[in-house]
Amino acid sequence: MRTLRFLLRKEFRQIFRDKSIVALIFFMPMVQLILMPLAADYEVRNINLSVVDHDKSPYSQKLISKIVASGYFRLTSYNGSFKEAFGLIESDEADLILEIPHDFERNLIREDHEKLFVAVNAINGTKASLGGSYLGSIIGDFNADIRMQLVTPPRFSQFPVIDVVASNWFNPVLNYKVFIVPGILAILVTMVGGFLTALNIVREKEIGTIEQINVTPIKKHIFILGKLIPFWVLANVVFTIGLLVARFVYGIVPEGSLLTLYAFISVYLLAVLGFGLLVSTFCDTQQQAMFIMFFFMMLFILLGGLFTSIDSMPDWAKMITRVNPVRYMIEVMRMVILKGSSFADVLPHLGIVAAMAAVLNGWAILNYKKTN
Amino acid sequence: MEAVVVKNLTKTYGKEKTVAVDDVSFSVNKGELFGLIGPDGAGKSSIFRMLTTLLLPDGGSASVDGHDIVRDFRQIRSSVGYMPGKFSLYQDLTIEENLHFFATVFGTTIEENYHLIQDIYVQIEPFKNRRAGKLSGGMKQKLALCCALIHKPTTLFLDEPTTGVDPVSRKEFWEMLKRLKEQHITILVSTPYMDEASLCDRIALIQGGKILSIDTPQNIVNAYPDRLLAVRAHEMYRLLKALESYPAILSSYAFGEYAHATLADTDTEALQAYLRGQGLTGVEVKDADVTIEDSFIKLLH
Numbered sequence: 289m290r291t292l293r294f295l296l297r298k299e300f301r302q303i304f305r306d307k308s309i310v311a312l313i314f315f316m317p318m319v320q321l322i323l324m325p326l327a328a329d330y331e332v333r334n335i336n337l338s339v340v341d342h343d344k345s346p347y348s349q350k351l352i353s354k355i356v357a358s359g360y361f362r363l364t365s366y367n368g369s370f371k372e373a374f375g376l377i378e379s380d381e382a383d384l385i386l387e388i389p390h391d392f393e394r395n396l397i398r399e400d401h402e403k404l405f406v407a408v409n410a411i412n413g414t415k416a417s418l419g420g421s422y423l424g425s426i427i428g429d430f431n432a433d434i435r436m437q438l439v440t441p442p443r444f445s446q447f448p449v450i451d452v453v454a455s456n457w458f459n460p461v462l463n464y465k466v467f468i469v470p471g472i473l474a475i476l477v478t479m480v481g482g483f484l485t486a487l488n489i490v491r492e493k494e495i496g497t498i499e500q501i502n503v504t505p506i507k508k509h510i511f512i513l514g515k516l517i518p519f520w521v522l523a524n525v526v527f528t529i530g531l532l533v534a535r536f537v538y539g540i541v542p543e544g545s546l547l548t549l550y551a552f553i554s555v556y557l558l559a560v561l562g563f564g565l566l567v568s569t570f571c572d573t574q575q576q577a578m579f580i581m582f583f584f585m586m587l588f589i590l591l592g593g594l595f596t597s598i599d600s601m602p603d604w605a606k607m608i609t610r611v612n613p614v615r616y617m618i619e620v621m622r623m624v625i626l627k628g629s630s631f632a633d634v635l636p637h638l639g640i641v642a643a644m645a646a647v648l649n650g651w652a653i654l655n656y657k658k659t660n
Numbered sequence: 661m662e663a664v665v666v667k668n669l670t671k672t673y674g675k676e677k678t679v680a681v682d683d684v685s686f687s688v689n690k691g692e693l694f695g696l697i698g699p700d701g702a703g704k705s706s707i708f709r710m711l712t713t714l715l716l717p718d719g720g721s722a723s724v725d726g727h728d729i730v731r732d733f734r735q736i737r738s739s740v741g742y743m744p745g746k747f748s749l750y751q752d753l754t755i756e757e758n759l760h761f762f763a764t765v766f767g768t769t770i771e772e773n774y775h776l777i778q779d780i781y782v783q784i785e786p787f788k789n790r791r792a793g794k795l796s797g798g799m800k801q802k803l804a805l806c807c808a809l810i811h812k813p814t815t816l817f818l819d820e821p822t823t824g825v826d827p828v829s830r831k832e833f834w835e836m837l838k839r840l841k842e843q844h845i846t847i848l849v850s851t852p853y854m855d856e857a858s859l860c861d862r863i864a865l866i867q868g869g870k871i872l873s874i875d876t877p878q879n880i881v882n883a884y885p886d887r888l889l890a891v892r893a894h895e896m897y898r899l900l901k902a903l904e905s906y907p908a909i910l911s912s913y914a915f916g917e918y919a920h921a922t923l924a925d926t927d928t929e930a931l932q933a934y935l936r937g938q939g940l941t942g943v944e945v946k947d948a949d950v951t952i953e954d955s956f957i958k959l960l961h
Contacts, residue, residue: 290764290767291764291765291767294761294764294765295765298750298753298757298761301753301757302750302752302753305752305753306752495748495751496744496746496747496748497748497749497750498748499714499742499744499748500742500744500748500749500762500807501765502713502714502737503712503713503714503737503740503742504737504738504762504765504766505734505737505738505765505766505767506765
């Protein structure tokens with residue numbers, strides 16, 4: 289026990305002595321948490337729209353100003369011909385072309401229908417499909433407005449109409465940040481815990497201090513505990529900072545209990561640190577450790593459901609996500625913070641992560657040899 | 661009483677089974693200053709790492725203080741001191757913190773064994789709040805020795821402690837070792853420097869993983885079988901060439917400003933005449949004092 293206390297004191301002393309590491313541990317997550325959700329946003333805005341208006345009527349003007357007023361589109365040009373506008377798509381200055389035919393207003397009023405032509409640059413699939421559908425719904429809206437003005441609607445509709453009204457639960461205004469911030473926080477905690485553990489032990493190997501430690505009577509598990517506890521504590525601190533940023537910058541208040549959240553992260557961190565430890569037992573240099581950690585982190589993040597939904601992944605990818613601890617962390621974060629899930633709800637996740645922690649740490653301890 | 665007993669110790673590395681330590685046997689008495697002398701790659705470090713339980717042998721056995729290096733590794737770890745060839749203390753901890761750390765790890769305190777390190781520690785004490793990474797080579801080495809001594813080890817393993825250290829510090833270091841011997845600590849030291857061999861009680865000359873000879877430095881020197889000559893001429897390179905082609909030559913090699921040579925006969929006059937006949941000037945031939953290096957070279961052939 290005395291030895292462990294001393295190992296811990298030494299470890300903390302070393303960590304806090306390296307000022308750049310301290311800055312990295314505390315500021316990197318804060319900066320990332322503040323910048324990333326603002327930048328990495330799936331809501332498509334600033335779609336460059338090119339309008340070819342052959343009609344130049346009050347109606348066409350009204351339509352265009354309605355589209356621009358929606359905030360999703362930016363009117364980049366107002367062209368006389370489609371050919372001219374298409375040139376802009378080719379030079380990537382426009383994403384969408386809206387062609388308003390001659391006699392748009394007249395036909396709409398007289399003949400009760402008119403066609404608009406929309407051409408979409410589909411190189412960026414998300415932007416194209418979202419842009420197209422935004423535009424479609426704005427035009428639909430516009431259409432409804434005109435009908436209201438021109439035709440007095442009958443009291444009861446002649447045709448049965450199913451009117452779908454959606455209500456968004458847990459994130460009522462579909463704020464993307466509410467969705468992404470807990471996920472990013474999960475990733476940050478994983479990075480801090482995993483990388484620091486792996487690199488720290490490999491560094492001892494690289495400098496040779498581990499040799500000096502190995503000829504001492506320090507027991508294997510005491511040495512490993514001496515390494516894990518400091519990073520477990522640090523990762524918890526980072527997590528707490530992250531929660532505060534989420535609270536005060538994004539106004540995200542966890543719906544569920546903080547206790548559940550901390551209970552889960554405590555176990556989760558054991559798995560992450562165990563993983564870092566395991567990587568370190570296979571590596572001799574910090575470079576090797578860095579690359580291996582990086583490889584796995586990319587996998588963990590891309591197959592963790594942070595950006596893309598796991599449900600829409602192919603089956604083989606879904607299988608991989610089952611052994612991805614980050615996936616469970618992200619899920620639990622969203623469950624507890626957004627849905628207000630209780631401890632009992634996250635129990636299955638907790639069980640899986642606990643099993644991972646046991647396997648990873650056990651493997652690491654077996655693999656950490658004091659002699660070879 | 662023997663502190664270290666090594667029997668037929670063997671170690672191979674890698675898939676190619678490169679032999680690093682080849683069937684090595686020796687023993688070190690309690691309180692002895694024992695030197696492993698040999699060039700880089702001779703297998704000195706491998707032997708040390710096996711004796712300090714950092715490396716498992718592939719064959720043979722060894723014991724330190726009666727503890728088997730494989731079975732009783734725990735006892736060995738708490739009773740020996742090891743100073744690796746490469747400085748491996750915590751560079752970001754200060755002198756005092758490093759010392760304190762290693763004392764604690766061994767379950768002791770600095771005060772308890774201060775008498776052991778006092779002589780050495782007072783030299784670095786003025787810098788005790790300086791980080792180990794910022795120390796000079798000589799100071800690092802003193803600190804490493806302090807850390808290896810702080811738990812009052814029965815046996816001390818020093819792997820090339822003087823490599824890369826200036827001549828004055830080297831001399832100082834060997835004086836420290838002599839004083840430690842008075843504390844009845846068994847010391848095993850390895851070095852590639854032949855001149856340090858004479859400072860040991862007994863030495864083992866080692867090359868290519870094999871021990872060539874084990875004895876006191878004096879006995880090894882005395883056992884030199886031939887008459888050793890020191891030959892000098894103005895042009896060293898041509899002198900060596902000429903010696904090589906001398907019919908009665910047994911061996912010849914450069915040794916400082918002289919060339920050392922052994923002959924099949926005892927006729928130094930004939931050698932001198934031959935060298936002058938080769939057009940060399942300033943020829944001088946005299947008897948040389950045999951050194952460990954000469955013995956080592958002799959054993960290699």
